[in-house]
Amino acid sequence: MRTIDDLDVAGKRVFVRADLNVPLDGGRITDDGRIRAALPTITALRERGARVVVAAHLGRPKGEPDPAYTLHPVAERLAELLGAEVAFAADTAGPSARAAVQGLADGQVALLENLRFEAGETSKDDAERGEFADRLAALADLYVGDGFGAVHRKHASVYDLPQRLPHAVGGLVLAEVEVLKRLTEDPERPYTVVLGGAKVSDKLAVIANLLNTADRLVIGGGMVFTFLKAKGYEVGSSLLETDRLDTVAGYLRDAERRGVEIVLPVDVVAAEAFAADAPHAAVPVDAIPADRMGLDIGPESAKLFAEKVKDSRTVFWNGPMGVFEMEPYSHGTRALAQALTESPAFTVVGGGDSAAAVRALGFDEAAFGHISTGGGASLEYLEGKDLPGIRALRD
Numbered sequence: 001m002r003t004i005d006d007l008d009v010a011g012k013r014v015f016v017r018a019d020l021n022v023p024l025d026g027g028r029i030t031d032d033g034r035i036r037a038a039l040p041t042i043t044a045l046r047e048r049g050a051r052v053v054v055a056a057h058l059g060r061p062k063g064e065p066d067p068a069y070t071l072h073p074v075a076e077r078l079a080e081l082l083g084a085e086v087a088f089a090a091d092t093a094g095p096s097a098r099a100a101v102q103g104l105a106d107g108q109v110a111l112l113e114n115l116r117f118e119a120g121e122t123s124k125d126d127a128e129r130g131e132f133a134d135r136l137a138a139l140a141d142l143y144v145g146d147g148f149g150a151v152h153r154k155h156a157s158v159y160d161l162p163q164r165l166p167h168a169v170g171g172l173v174l175a176e177v178e179v180l181k182r183l184t185e186d187p188e189r190p191y192t193v194v195l196g197g198a199k200v201s202d203k204l205a206v207i208a209n210l211l212n213t214a215d216r217l218v219i220g221g222g223m224v225f226t227f228l229k230a231k232g233y234e235v236g237s238s239l240l241e242t243d244r245l246d247t248v249a250g251y252l253r254d255a256e257r258r259g260v261e262i263v264l265p266v267d268v269v270a271a272e273a274f275a276a277d278a279p280h281a282a283v284p285v286d287a288i289p290a291d292r293m294g295l296d297i298g299p300e301s302a303k304l305f306a307e308k309v310k311d312s313r314t315v316f317w318n319g320p321m322g323v324f325e326m327e328p329y330s331h332g333t334r335a336l337a338q339a340l341t342e343s344p345a346f347t348v349v350g351g352g353d354s355a356a357a358v359r360a361l362g363f364d365e366a367a368f369g370h371i372s373t374g375g376g377a378s379l380e381y382l383e384g385k386d387l388p389g390i391r392a393l394r395d
């Protein structure tokens with residue numbers, strides 16, 4: 001793969017596909033880790049006289065403009081961190097984007113509006129994605145793929161656009177892959193993968209392959225309830241993927257046959273509503289009240305998970321154990337993060353929210369082996385998949 005050092009960027013319009021999908025509270029960025037992670041590539045290009053056109057997605061808007069998902073706050077933060085102006089385009093590939101790019105002098109930066117405001121970005125239809133990629137291609141001379149957190153998405157800006165422009169891989173993607181390789185090439189065992197978070201259907205899909213590589217899967221977060229229900233427990237109003245119950249029951253059988261240990265919580269914190277001030281209590285998993293939802297693992301589970309993590313030589317963790325953004329449901333995530341810092345294992349934390357949780361809960365990033373900007377992307381890389389956003393840079 002060509003790197004940015006192999007490109008002659010001076011005076012050229014360079015499209016940088018970054019992952020700037022940061023957590024927001026209203027319009028306020030609660031963790032700017034992904035913006036910071038994008039800086040080295042942007043800065044290197046500026047210093048070499050490129051006209052840098054940064055593009056990214058934020059959240060999951062439905063293919064049309066939605067003010068709740070504007071990248072405007074990200075443009076402001078990016079400008080602060082760069083110590084330079086960032087021209088923000090109010091559309092993605094329309095007149096405002098064209099004007100912003102046209103106005104760039106060498107070394108200057110523009111940020112396009114959320115790529116997912118266009119249906120073509122995420123379309124499953126090759127022609128529709130291609131048509132949007134053509135419009136993006138008209139904005140630039142060169143392409144740099146640096147949005148590691150999105151390289152597992154076969155989206156127009158990730159997969160189709162690099163096929164239309166001379167391209168290179170960015171430093172963030174290179175660095176992430178370098179670390180994750182250590183987990184695919186003969187990881188020290190026991191090798192434990194901890195899964196949590198809210199993107200339940202995405203993450204259920206990686207489990208089949210992880211059963212081939214990991215010795216132990218520890219399951220927390222929103223994923224838990226599909227497992228508990230598949231085992232016959234009632235889960236009240238917790239997150240549940242009803243149509244995946246058979247699949248999950250299959251994973252449990254498969255794991256047992258292969259000798260892969262699946263560690264599930266023994267207790268959960270069940271709340272009356274999705275709110276910090278809702279009445280809540282830790283209950284055993286066989287006693288979740290019908291009118292309550294599980295928003296964290298319970299204290300007994302936190303102890304159990306900590307033991308499993310400490311008794312490992314390699315740990316990959318993606319997905320918070322609970323709704324860590326609300327204090328009453330942050331204890332499971334805190335206990336797990338603490339255990340990772342005390343484990344003799346090589347530890348990798350991946351995912352926008354997981355990395356944000358570790359920082360928000362006050363942990364020192366240096367206490368972990370690596371904090372990756374990508375959750376789903378890391379998991380799919382660990383599965384051994386050829387990821388669309390990396391494949392397109394190789395061709």
Ligand SMILES: Nc1ncnc2c1ncn2[C@@H]1O[C@H](COP(=O)(O)OP(=O)(O)O)[C@@H](O)[C@H]1O
Nearest residue numbers: 197198199221222295322323351352353354375
């Ligand atoms: N039991 C739960 N019910 C609902 N949401 C949960 C639960 N546990 C964790 N979450 C939520 O999961 C979100 C992060 O999930 P996800 O995006 O999958 O992680 P990452 O960004 O690290 O890949 C957090 O915002 C957290 O509040």
Ligand SMILES: O=C(OP(=O)(O)O)[C@H](O)COP(=O)(O)O
Nearest residue numbers: 021149150351352374375376377
């Ligand atoms: O936040 C992201 O992934 P992650 O939650 O798996 O770390 C990426 O920006 C990809 O977002 P997506 O899962 O909406 O495609």
